[in-house]
Amino acid sequence: MKTIFLLILISLTLNNCNTIRKPFDREIELNSFLQYNNVDTTEKENKYVLVLQNHSCNSCFRDLFEEMTQTINMTPIKKYIILSKYEKNFYNQVKAISNSYILVDSLKKLPDLGLSFGADLFIKYENGKVVNWDEITNDNLKKIKNMVN
Amino acid sequence: MTKKLLPFICIIIYACVSTTKYIEVPVKTSENKINVDSSYIELEELSTGYIFSSLSTKDTDYLAMLFDSTLGVFNLITGKKINELKIPPVTNDDSTDYIINSICLNAIDDIFTISKKQVTRYYKHSITKIELNKDRKHFLLYNLQNDHPYFDNITNTLYLQKYLTEYSQSSSDFYKSNVLTGFNVKDGNLTECPVYYSPLYLVNYYGFANHVYYSSADSLSLISFPIDPNIYIYNRKSTKVSVIGGRSSFHTNEIFALNRKSSSIREEKMRHWAQIAEYNETLIDKQNGYIYRFFKQDQPLKDKITGKYNKYFDKNITVMIFNKERELIKEFKIDNKLHNNFLSFTGNAKLYIGYNSPNTKHLVFKIIKVKE
Numbered sequence: 001m002k003t004i005f006l007l008i009l010i011s012l013t014l015n016n017c018n019t020i021r022k023p024f025d026r027e028i029e030l031n032s033f034l035q036y037n038n039v040d041t042t043e044k045e046n047k048y049v050l051v052l053q054n055h056s057c058n059s060c061f062r063d064l065f066e067e068m069t070q071t072i073n074m075t076p077i078k079k080y081i082i083l084s085k086y087e088k089n090f091y092n093q094v095k096a097i098s099n100s101y102i103l104v105d106s107l108k109k110l111p112d113l114g115l116s117f118g119a120d121l122f123i124k125y126e127n128g129k130v131v132n133w134d135e136i137t138n139d140n141l142k143k144i145k146n147m148v149n
Numbered sequence: 150m151t152k153k154l155l156p157f158i159c160i161i162i163y164a165c166v167s168t169t170k171y172i173e174v175p176v177k178t179s180e181n182k183i184n185v186d187s188s189y190i191e192l193e194e195l196s197t198g199y200i201f202s203s204l205s206t207k208d209t210d211y212l213a214m215l216f217d218s219t220l221g222v223f224n225l226i227t228g229k230k231i232n233e234l235k236i237p238p239v240t241n242d243d244s245t246d247y248i249i250n251s252i253c254l255n256a257i258d259d260i261f262t263i264s265k266k267q268v269t270r271y272y273k274h275s276i277t278k279i280e281l282n283k284d285r286k287h288f289l290l291y292n293l294q295n296d297h298p299y300f301d302n303i304t305n306t307l308y309l310q311k312y313l314t315e316y317s318q319s320s321s322d323f324y325k326s327n328v329l330t331g332f333n334v335k336d337g338n339l340t341e342c343p344v345y346y347s348p349l350y351l352v353n354y355y356g357f358a359n360h361v362y363y364s365s366a367d368s369l370s371l372i373s374f375p376i377d378p379n380i381y382i383y384n385r386k387s388t389k390v391s392v393i394g395g396r397s398s399f400h401t402n403e404i405f406a407l408n409r410k411s412s413s414i415r416e417e418k419m420r421h422w423a424q425i426a427e428y429n430e431t432l433i434d435k436q437n438g439y440i441y442r443f444f445k446q447d448q449p450l451k452d453k454i455t456g457k458y459n460k461y462f463d464k465n466i467t468v469m470i471f472n473k474e475r476e477l478i479k480e481f482k483i484d485n486k487l488h489n490n491f492l493s494f495t496g497n498a499k500l501y502i503g504y505n506s507p508n509t510k511h512l513v514f515k516i517i518k519v520k521e
Contacts, residue, residue: 029458114451114458118415135415 024123024133029113037103039080042128047078048148050136051110051121052094065093068122068136071145073098084110122147171348174379176394179476184520189504192228192512194221202254202297203494203501205435210496213254214512215262222257225496225514232257234271251292253307255300261307261334263298265291268307268334279334288313290330290339297494299365301385306331306340308370310361318359319412324350328361328372329383342370344390347377353406356418358427364495366435373442375427376404380440393475397444399467400426404447423461424450434495438473439519441500443490444480466490468500470519479519488515 119135210225222232324346331340378396411417426447492503
């Protein structure tokens with residue numbers, strides 16, 4: 001009886017410690033957006049997709065973005081970077097990322113597809129499927145670095 | 150066996166009993182049918198600022214609005230700018246602490262700007278800086294959602310939102326605080342107002358839907374919350390709080406809560422917020438004592454007909470009007486593409502709502518008046 005109670009208590013504690021990270025539930029919509037922009041989503045080659053929302057360049061985002069780009073620049077994997085709108089300075093910064101393809105949502109399709117997330121996204125594809133993803137925040141940067149390495 | 154379990158049973162019973170019980174007050178509806186008139190006022194201004202404050206004198210309504218580095222004051226009869234203040238840029242190392250979060254138009258020539266660490270008073274030609282939140286450890290006086298502070302000229306007290314800094318907004322402890330505090334601009338003394346977060350927040354977590362809306366006129370302050378149909382009325386003279394029913398007739402589905410584990414996932418909170426029904430600005434009219442309230446209807450994550458994902462601003466909006474007897478006398482829909490309830494305030498027996506006019510690039514407000 002005591003053992004059962006202890007096991008219940010431990011599992012409840014562990015459950016409460018973990019943050020929920022659900023599977024990426026907009027894969028169909030993301031593929032739809034990529035296909036609309038002539039990206040072959042069935043290709044087996046691994047790729048990263050970044051979805052970057054509106055940004056007025058504030059210092060918090062700038063530091064995070066720099067660290068993020070340093071991380072993904074270290075790998076030759078193809079990167080598709082989706083910008084919710086065109087901003088010249090930001091576009092030029094993004095263009096400097098190695099092996100990157102920039103897609104600008106000039107027709108504002110992202111919100112209708114449910115891809116206007118509250119945060120920027122990093123999505124990892126392997127063999128044409130989303131295998132991992134996370135919001136690009138200071139708290140998640142370590143997890144994203146692990147995904148890249 | 151029972152003796153061993155008794156302490157745990159006691160803890161469970163205590164947890165259940167100690168939660169403040171929420172009671173929804175039924176809304177009173179009036180049988181009298183009323184109509185409203187609407188008109189528009191176009192301001193001499195091309196920008197839109199989201200930090201603003203209004204003032205009503207006997208004859209005229211005024212609006213003060215913050216734009217980048219200037220603060221403009223507009224006459225709402227003529228639409229003309231009658232005063233402009235240059236706001237010095239923030240250069241301090243702790244710059245976020247000095248960014249203006251709200252303003253209070255106390256008179257045409259008496260304006261307060263409020264940041265986390267400072268209240269600045271622009272009175273006639275003088276500028277006075279008053280320290281705010283110095284060395285505060287457990288709470289801050291700060292308008293989290295850019296709400297409109299009220300200044301009581303008799304007691305020299307500026308009423309500001311209060312929140313606890315020791316707890317995250319996903320913890321029920323965060324919501325145990327009173328939400329309004331008076332700050333005396335002469336001596337820095339505080340007057341704690343016994344108005345608290347809705348008891349619903351002690352039980353459930355509602356993500357981003359935790360705004361504190363407050364609006365004041367004379368001795369009354371109205372406080373409301375997005376997920377609570379009740380409206381809380383604080384009388385600053387008697388220090389008593391009364392509660393009135395404020396449920397919208399379009400509020401048919403209950404507002405669902407979020408798992409507290411979602412608190413670190415912004416997208417979960419955004420999706421929740423985009424779906425739930427919510428009560429927004431609840432404003433008191435100084436002249437006729439009417440209360441105007443905005444309600445946003447709930448919507449599914451995805452539109453069933455178009456297949457498109459619904460966004461927060463796709464929610465249908467209604468305007469509710471309560472008379473002095475606190476009876477709901479009118480509720481009507483407004484076009485969510487044309488109206489912006491975040492830019493709303495009251496005037497002399499009027500409600501002003503931000504309006505996206507297709508005919509001009511100037512800042513426009515729709516004016517709603519009850520036909521008596």
